[in-house]
Amino acid sequence: MTRDLTVDDHDVDVPLDAIVTTLSARAEPRQRTQRTWYDTFDWRLHRAGLLLEHQVRADHGWLALSELSGRRIVRVPTGETGETGETGTISVETLPEGAIRERVTALTGIRALLPRTSVEGPVTMLAALDREEKTVARVAVEGPLVVDGGGPLPVRLRVEALRGYDKEARRVVRKLAAVPGLRSAEEPLFGAACHARGLRPGEYRSKPEARFEPATSAGDALAVLLGELLEIMRENVDGTLRQLDTEFLHDLRVAVRRSRSAMKAAKGVFDEEERTAYAAELKWMGDVTTPGRDLDVYLLGFDQMVARATDPEALEPFRKLLTRNCRKAHTALNRALRSKRFARLADGWSSELARQDLPGPEAGTPIARFADARLSNSWRRVRKRGTAITETSPAEALHDLRKRCKDLRYLLEFFGSLYDETAHREVVRELKRLQDNLGAFQDAESQRYMxxxxxxxxxxxxxxxxxxxxxxxxxxxxxxxxxxxxAEFADRWSRFDRGRNRRLFNSMVAAR
Amino acid sequence: MKVLASYSIKGGVGKTTAAANLARLAAGEGRRVLLWDLDPQGGATYLFRVRPKVKGGGEALVRRRRELVDVVKASDFDNLDLLPSDFSYRHLDLVFDGQNKPTRRLGRLLKDLSEEYDVVVLDCAPSVSLVSENIVRAADLLLVPLLPSPLSVRTLNQLEGFIANVKGKSPGVLAFLSMVDRRRKLHRDLVEELPRRHPGLARSVIPVASAVEQMGVRRAPLVEWAPGSDAARAFGELWQEAVNRW
Structure with missing residues (x-):
């Protein structure tokens, strides 16, 4: 249990001496503290109910893992700079061995731990003692604190209960609450520090979350959808530029691909000249992000790929070359992301598409009818290409089918809110089975080529x-x-293309 | 989770001192440590300034009327918790005896803690009993302090015989010389001779030192307040040997 109290007024001083006496506490000298909370870009620790914090106080550093409630799980001494690498992030390699690494890396996977928010200011640590002079609760009198990239926070008192001494901690909180000028804080320091810099812990999206009403016009709905996709692209640019982890580029690319699908579907909704111009720019984005992502994937899967090789060490020159080329590809990608062309794409799109002063003939169509038609078209295209594939078809035919499946999948995602949830989920699941097979085929094809x-x-x-x-x-x-x-494709295709799935799809579209 | 037991058939040999200091050292490395003071005398509990009281006594824990985690007390040190002693632990033999598979009760209880702690240090009462059998079965490593006297070899042999007779997988044994006064020739000779007769003996030797005696006055592990002392260094080395041995 932890409880935070704060002063009513920024200018009010905390009566520290009186508090020390009231609590029969031992006070440490006032020191400067810096506290930085780390989490992945998609808040994996926070979503698992954990906080990872690097604290520096009086030349000592610690890495602490605690529950969201503030209960500390473990604290490990570290250097003053923490365990960060060159980019200011924490990765598996830089985390100290032990309970923190075990718990944290099981959650973070390949995502890096980034500094999410940080505070700095004075702190006085108090230890509330019992008759045996045993510490039964700790009180940190912190502040005023400065939030990095945010405003100041007034003095707050954080009461930290020690395991087995909850009753004593509650007594400390009661005594502090009776001190004039102190009141319960609305949220713990981590939350306050996030809000001070406009961050909402846990808030992350990798795909659009917009839900549509059936009667909304296709123009409005697609503008919202493309706006959301553009936001996702923008959110991942900084992490891609700084190569904080490989997922930023992945998410950026997927947002580009989704945008391309949406833009393709938007034919007839926006001004055609403008739409084709953006579609071309999105294709360019897709192209410039391909080499970097491909090389990221090869390197991420390199160990696994060579694990079955009889002489894995002989492949080291290959890894070195991949690493060098990956660096070059990211340099080229960064140039593109910093270019005026990308800036125009990122800025112009939201303003111009949202304006819709030159609407296409389908701009006013209700999105439900529009989605029905686009999904049915896409479904037909997948069936046409899939049915045409025989044992002798070239690899390109499967690749082409894979791309059509992606289009269909994205449309299903975009317009999912318009359809029956169960049928929609089932259609997606069936499609995913087919996509997994096509993905395995294409991955092997591109790796062989590489x-x-x-x-x-x-x-x-x-x-x-x-x-x-x-x-x-x-x-x-x-x-x-x-x-x-x-060899597995034929089975997967006949499973996907069976009558049951066709009926499922038709009933999903008809039942809306 | 590793279970370390500071154990000896004899009393007054430095068991509690070793348990308290090694637990503190383990916690200082960022391991989550629980020190369970199984000795009804409550030496470790006293050292950490905790009240020697468990609601319902040892029986409530063994019969699972109370969860171990509910009686744990945080120490004043990061990552180090204490499960306090209780005077009722003097009857633990009887409580274990009334249970199914009486020699495996302690191990079963400790399993409940495996998510919460990386290391459990047991500070055991000096005896050869059903509790001792439980400790031998539950521990990964027994830390056995030996006084520098010819009798110690006999004690160690007795202990090894006892471990061999206990069913199940035997724990590792790390015996070490404790309370060694290098001013005394007998002690110096034994420090030389014993490792030859017992190759498994720890290289670390815990000296008799005023710092060790002062622990009872300061009521904190000496590695905390005298980290540069000979005794603290010796405990540091012993901890490393323990880690290498489990």
Whole structure:
């Protein structure tokens, strides 16, 4: 249990001596403190009910993991700078071994821990003692505090209960609440520090969340949808530029892909000239983000990919080349993201599309009718391409089907709020099964291509024959994986294309 | 979760001192540590200034009328909690005896704590009893303080015989010399000779020191208030040996 109390007025001084006497507390000298809370961009710790904090006080540093209620789970001494790497983030490699690393990395996965909010100011630590001079509660008198990138926070008193001494902590809170000028704080310091810089802990989206009323016009609905997608793109630009973790670029790319699908669906809704111009710019965004993302994926999966190789060490020159090229690809990507062209895309879109002074013929169509038609079209396109695939079809045919499936999936996501939830969920699940197979096929295809391309590049240098042979074996392994996916396709397709699913889709659209 | 038991058949050999200091050292490394004072005399509980009282006594814990986590008390140190002693622990033998699989009760109770703690340190009462059997079965490592006297070898042999006779997987044993006065020739000779006769003996030797005696006055582990002392350094080395041994 922790309870925070705060002063009524920014200018009021806390009667520290009186408090020390009232609580029979021992006071430490006043010191400066800096507290920084870390979480992933998508708040994985907060969503799991945890707070990770780096504290510095009087030249000592600690990393502390606690529950949202403030109950501390563990605190580990660290350096003054914490455990951050070059980018100011914490990663698995920089976390100290032990309970914090175990708990935290199980939640964060590949996402980096970023400093989310930070406060700085004076602190006096008090220990409320019992008759045996045992500490039964701690009180931190903190502030006034300055929030990094936010306003000041008035002095607050944080009462920290120690396990087994809740009753004593409640007594301390009661005594403090009776001190004139002190009142219960509305939220703990972490929440107050987040709000002071306009952050809402836990708030994150990787896909649009807009829900539509059936009668809303297609013009309005698509403007909202594209606006939301643009926001998601923008939210991920900084993390992509700074390469905080690989998920920023992933989310940015997916937002671009979704935007492309939405823009394609928007034919007839916006001014056609403007729509095609943006569609072209989005394609450009898709293209410039591809090499960086591909290389991120290869490197993320490298260990797993080479784990089955008979001579994994021989593949080190390959990894080095991938790493070097990944750096180059991100440099090129950063140039694009800092370009005027990207700025125009990011700024112009929201203002121009929202304006809608040149609406297309379908701008006024109710979104429900519009969604029915677009989904039905997309469903037909998937069926047409899927049915045409035979054992001898080239890889491009499967790749093309995969892209059509993505279009359908995104449309299902965009307009999900208009349909029966159960039917919609079932359609998505069936589609996902097919997409998983197509994804496995395409991943193996692109990895094989990448291995071949890099083998040629390495062969042109003086790479050892051992490396090239290992890459050859790797390519053969990927080919087997691709063949396995290909062999499975017919089954997956016939499952997806069965009468039950067609009826399910038709009833979903008809039942709305 | 690793269970470490500071255990000896003999009393007054530095068990509680070792338990308290090693628990503090483990917690200082960021491990979540619980020190369970199983000795009804409550030496460790006193050292950490906690009231030696468990509601319902040991029986309530063993019969699970009360959860262990509900009687845990935080110490004044980060990551270190204490499960206090209670005078009723003197009857723990009888309580265990009335249970199914009486030699596995303690281990079962400790399992409940595995999510909460990384290390449990048991400070045991000196005896050879059903409680001792429980400790041997529950522990991953027994820390056995030995006084520098010829009799100690006999005590250690007795203990090893006792462990061999207890059913189940045997814990590791890390015996170490405690209360060694290097001014005394007998002690110096034994420090030389004992490791030869007992190769598994810890290299760390805990000296007799005024700091150790002052722990009872200061009521805190000496590694906290005299970290540079010989005794604190020796406990640091002993802790490292324990970590390497479990």
């Amino acid at each position: 291995v071949l391309q890099y083998a040629e590049e390495l062969a042109a240098t003086s790479a050892p024959a051992r490396t090239l042979l290992a890459m050859g074996r790797l390519e053969a392994h990927l080919e087997r994986r691709q063949e396995a996916a290909r």
